[in-house]
Amino acid sequence: xxxxxxxxxxxxxxxxxxxxxxxxxxxxxxxxxxxxxxxxxxxxxxxxxxxxxxxxxxxxxxxxxxxxxxxxxxxxxxxxxxxxxxxxxxxxxxxxxxxxxxxxxxxxxxxxxxxxxxxxxxxxxxxxxxxxxxxxxxxxxxxxxxxxxxxxxxxxxxxxxxxxxxxxxxxxxxxxxxxxxxxxxxxxxxxxxxxxxxxxxxxxxxxxxxxxxxxxxxxxxxxxxxxxxxxxxxxxxxxxxxxxxxxxxxxxxxxxxxxxxxxxxxxxxxxxxxxxxxxxxxxxxxxxxxxxxxxxxxxxxxxxxxxxxxxxxxxxxxxxxxxxxxxxxxxxxxxxxxxxxxxxxxxxxxxxxxxxxxxxxxxxxxxxxxxxxxxxxxxxxxxxxxxxxxxxxxxxxxxxxxxxxxxxxxxxxxxxxxxxxxxxxxxxxxxxxxxxxxxxxxxxxxxxxxxxxxxxxxxxxxxxxxxxxxxxxxxxxxxxxxxxxxxxxxxxxxxxxxxxxxxxxxxxxxxxxxxxxxxxxxxxxxxxxxxxxxxxxxxxxxxxxxxxxxxxxxxxxxxxxxxx
Amino acid sequence: xxxxxxxxxxxxxxxxxxxxxxxxxxxxxxxxxxxxxxxxxxxxxxxxxxxxxxxxxxxxxxxxxxxxxxxxxxxxxxxxxxxxxxxxxxxxxxxxxxxxxxxxxxxxxxxxxxxxxxxxxxxxxxxxxxxxxxxxxxxxxxxxxxxxxxxxxxxxxxxxxxxxxxxxxxxxxxxxxxxxxxxxxxxxxxxxxxxxxxxxxxxxxxxxxxxxxxxxxxxxxxxxxxxxxxxxxxxxxxxxxxxxxxxxxxxxxxxxxxxxxxxxxxxxxxxxxxxxxxxxxxxxxxxxxxxxxxxxxxxxxxxxxxxxxxxxxxxxxxxxxxxxxxxxxxxxxxxxxxxxxxxxxxxxxxxxxxxxxxxxxxxx
Numbered sequence: 001x002x003x004x005x006x007x008x009x010x011x012x013x014x015x016x017x018x019x020x021x022x023x024x025x026x027x028x029x030x031x032x033x034x035x036x037x038x039x040x041x042x043x044x045x046x047x048x049x050x051x052x053x054x055x056x057x058x059x060x061x062x063x064x065x066x067x068x069x070x071x072x073x074x075x076x077x078x079x080x081x082x083x084x085x086x087x088x089x090x091x092x093x094x095x096x097x098x099x100x101x102x103x104x105x106x107x108x109x110x111x112x113x114x115x116x117x118x119x120x121x122x123x124x125x126x127x128x129x130x131x132x133x134x135x136x137x138x139x140x141x142x143x144x145x146x147x148x149x150x151x152x153x154x155x156x157x158x159x160x161x162x163x164x165x166x167x168x169x170x171x172x173x174x175x176x177x178x179x180x181x182x183x184x185x186x187x188x189x190x191x192x193x194x195x196x197x198x199x200x201x202x203x204x205x206x207x208x209x210x211x212x213x214x215x216x217x218x219x220x221x222x223x224x225x226x227x228x229x230x231x232x233x234x235x236x237x238x239x240x241x242x243x244x245x246x247x248x249x250x251x252x253x254x255x256x257x258x259x260x261x262x263x264x265x266x267x268x269x270x271x272x273x274x275x276x277x278x279x280x281x282x283x284x285x286x287x288x289x290x291x292x293x294x295x296x297x298x299x300x301x302x303x304x305x306x307x308x309x310x311x312x313x314x315x316x317x318x319x320x321x322x323x324x325x326x327x328x329x330x331x332x333x334x335x336x337x338x339x340x341x342x343x344x345x346x347x348x349x350x351x352x353x354x355x356x357x358x359x360x361x362x363x364x365x366x367x368x369x370x371x372x373x374x375x376x377x378x379x380x381x382x383x384x385x386x387x388x389x390x391x392x393x394x395x396x397x398x399x400x401x402x403x404x405x406x407x408x409x410x411x412x413x414x415x416x417x418x419x420x421x422x423x424x425x426x427x428x429x430x431x432x433x434x435x436x437x438x439x440x441x442x443x444x445x446x447x448x449x450x451x452x453x454x455x456x457x458x459x460x461x462x463x464x465x466x467x468x469x470x471x472x473x474x475x476x477x478x479x480x481x482x483x484x485x486x487x488x489x490x491x492x493x494x495x496x497x498x499x500x501x502x503x504x505x506x507x508x509x510x511x512x513x514x515x516x517x518x519x520x521x522x523x524x525x526x527x528x529x530x531x532x533x534x535x536x537x538x539x540x541x542x543x544x545x546x547x548x549x550x551x552x553x554x555x556x557x558x559x560x561x562x563x564x
Numbered sequence: 565x566x567x568x569x570x571x572x573x574x575x576x577x578x579x580x581x582x583x584x585x586x587x588x589x590x591x592x593x594x595x596x597x598x599x600x601x602x603x604x605x606x607x608x609x610x611x612x613x614x615x616x617x618x619x620x621x622x623x624x625x626x627x628x629x630x631x632x633x634x635x636x637x638x639x640x641x642x643x644x645x646x647x648x649x650x651x652x653x654x655x656x657x658x659x660x661x662x663x664x665x666x667x668x669x670x671x672x673x674x675x676x677x678x679x680x681x682x683x684x685x686x687x688x689x690x691x692x693x694x695x696x697x698x699x700x701x702x703x704x705x706x707x708x709x710x711x712x713x714x715x716x717x718x719x720x721x722x723x724x725x726x727x728x729x730x731x732x733x734x735x736x737x738x739x740x741x742x743x744x745x746x747x748x749x750x751x752x753x754x755x756x757x758x759x760x761x762x763x764x765x766x767x768x769x770x771x772x773x774x775x776x777x778x779x780x781x782x783x784x785x786x787x788x789x790x791x792x793x794x795x796x797x798x799x800x801x802x803x804x805x806x807x808x809x810x811x812x813x814x815x816x817x818x819x820x821x822x823x824x825x826x827x828x829x830x831x832x833x834x835x836x837x838x839x840x841x842x843x844x845x846x847x848x849x850x851x852x853x854x855x856x857x858x859x860x861x862x863x864x865x866x867x868x869x870x871x872x873x874x875x876x877x878x879x880x881x882x883x884x885x886x887x888x889x890x891x892x893x894x895x896x897x898x899x900x901x902x903x904x905x906x907x908x909x910x911x912x913x914x915x916x917x918x919x920x921x922x923x924x925x926x927x928x
Binding site for chain 2: 177179180182183184185186187188189190193197198201202204
């Protein structure tokens with residue numbers, strides 16, 4: 001009896017069962033709907049494989065144009081977003097001047113306004129009969145068609161999404177080891193050359209992560225084009241096909257496949273491009289001191305920052321003014337003010353807000369629980385098959401909301417869910433499912449990061465003193481992960497609260513709709529713009545508070561929350 | 565590859581303040597051309613700050629730094645031409661070994677062929693031929709540190725600054741790199757300022773050493789001087805092992821002093837009688853390896869008697885702890901070379917020493 005006992009968990013171990021359960025859940029919530037979409041797109045009538053539908057996509061001028069325009073919005077938003085975000089990142093990380101913290105906070109504000117809400121506000125200010133064009137018309141007798149067509153979409157998206165580029169670049173710059181820069185200076189390198197030869201290449205992976213998030217979010221964005229009534233893009237095309245032609249129309253699925261393909265291509269492309277830069281450097285000598293700017297230089301820094309930021313902050317002002325206006329049309333400012341819009345959304349149709357709170361908090365709870373379990377399995381588990389879990393749990397980041405929604409409709413429609421007596425898609429549960437699956441990567445990532453920082457010895461000490469694995473998790477691991485998990489949960493909550501691209505397809509009945517849906521519905525009519533804006537302000541407050549709290553909780557490494 | 569010329573560095577009353585605290589204060593040193601000079605001290609003593617001031621990454625708040633007769637405090641780091649090797653190498657992860665080493669040469673806008681030949685020469689100097697295409701992440705810790713050294717040597721700086729370059733390596737590698745570093749410095753005859761907290765490194769490598777404590781130089785000299793004639797308790801304990809025994813001056817003689825310690829043990833020690841007063845307290849510093857043990861009965865030379873309180877065998881030597889008088893323990897190192905007698909716990913033994921090896925230090 002001299003055998004060495006190696007404990008290899010069998011599949012029916014508690015750990016194996018947990019893994020299996022999680023895999024099944026994710027398969028049903030993510031993988032299967034996605035495969036269904038793909039299946040419809042490539043299946044022939046007889047059930048065989050065919051590329052006829054995919055081929056037909058490229059024969060249709062409208063679809064081709066949509067594809068090109070979608071690519072263009074993604075690329076242009078990244079390009080212009082970089083022009084705004086990178087200088088702001090450099091300014092706030094490398095220099096110290098009065099009000100720098102204020103500037104950092106201001107630069108986050110574009111993120112708290114949902115893009116489709118921002119779109120409405122931009123219309124009001126920069127649109128055809130908006131404030132700016134009214135002014136231009138009066139003084140110069142001409143107008144600037146900034147909000148027309150593709151230009152408008154790119155403008156709104158650039159000014160909404162650039163903080164992702166800024167935050168990621170700033171985090172990368174701030175995390176650089178001071179000695180890497182000093183070594184270059186010691187060898188005679190300084191100023192712009194130092195920037196070009198050392199700092200920028202080192203910050204590139206961070207920048208690329210931000211650019212990737214921006215690209216994927218932009219092509220996924222359904223609300224902005226719908227609000228601006230510009231539909232020659234893939235996401236609105238998919239939405240229109242499904243809502244007008246129904247669930248049996250193959251073209252809707254084909255467009256969905258194209259959207260996923262674009263996302264995945266961007267993901268793969270970035271990964272491949274960054275493969276050469278796969279370095280994990282710990283800042284060992286500390287980070288570089290920002291350079292102090294005084295007097296005229298500090299003023300100069302603010303002038304640059306203001307030029308970059310003010311356009312992005314316009315919608316906040318616009319939506320606020322719109323929310324208290326009764327009549328604001330063809331005039332610089334509203335002609336009649338009223339508190340009635342808030343009365344409308346708070347007392348006459350409070351359902352939108354309550355639904356949002358209910359759905360988003362339920363989804364966040366589910367995500368926190370799943371995130372903790374998945375992260376624990378990935379880092380501390382021993383059972384085989386964990387890599388699958390990782391892959392499937394990360395997938396939602398690259399799946400556009402429209403596509404997931406179409407998949408859900410396909411899978412759950414017309415099938416009475418056991419225990420409900422109705423299809424899942426006929427109840428509000430489908431929204432909770434969609435939100436929790438779409439935002440799961442946030443909590444998995446947050447939990448993973450906080451668990452990774454925990455020395456295993458802390459858990460081993462608990463086990464050495466007699467706590468089993470469950471007790472160890474409950475009394476040591478769980479509490480120590482709590483902060484990070486909560487930050488991830490908050491992020492899941494706020495992003496779910498303003499989700500529109502799958503919501504708009506999945507809301508079963510008007511009274512079950514959440515905030516984002518309410519805004520969309522209100523904005524469809526001229527009289528609804530006031531109440532819609534009031535809902536928008538509430539959404540901004542909700543997201544603002546959540547973002548602030550998540551930042552406080554995550555202390556360091558918040559950049560991580562805004563990456564893929 | 566030869567250094568262009570060996571520079572002379574003079575620190576004149578250099579001080580650096582962080583808030584109200586002086587991290588470095590009143591440091592004046594003359595470092596000669598071609599010298600290997602070490603700044604030795606525990607962490608937080610200001611040695612790295614001093615080095616960073618010479619490299620230009622910190623500005624002195626008092627005094628000035630003069631290189632080859634020219635004050636350099638207003639020259640930015642990138643124009644100083646002093647090579648600094650960082651503690652953890654600071655290799656750029658986005659550049660290959662070759663590009664890392666070529667970096668400074670490109671900054672100096674040298675012709676392509678010269679860059680290539682100097683990169684090759686620098687890499688061969690540190691024994692890393694054939695690794696040009698690697699990324700820093702593909703190198704071992706020792707190789708990374710060599711690349712960092714090659715990168716600095718390639719630009720042939722007038723001064724070489726080394727910030728604990730061996731501290732991130734494991735012990736055997738550290739010993740080997742120490743030898744290589746000594747050889748390289750001797751061959752290049754480049755003025756070198758070395759920062760370390762490792763006294764063995766400092767003694768082995770340096771022409772001269774300055775010991776720093778709390779931002780000030782408390783003693784400066786050759787390794788032998790520091791070891792044999794420490795002037796303070798701090799230096800005695802920091803440089804080598806030391807028994808520090810409280811003692812009292814009981815007699816002033818023409819050529820030395822007579823001290824009493826333990827339970828009435830008297831010992832003549834060298835010292836200037838003019839600097840001491842009869843009856844004053846002092847610390848007697850006895851190096852463990854300068855003491856010998858004999859059986860109590862047969863002792864002949866200068867010495868005193870004690871009891872063995874513990875013994876540890878360390879392979880090449882025995883480490884004894886002796887009790888002399890109450891409460892006073894003395895460490896003694898005896899080579900473990902075969903025939904020597906091994907003493908047991910409780911044995912009465914005689915400690916013999918050459919009185920010349922004893923040093924009197926001021927009490928705290």
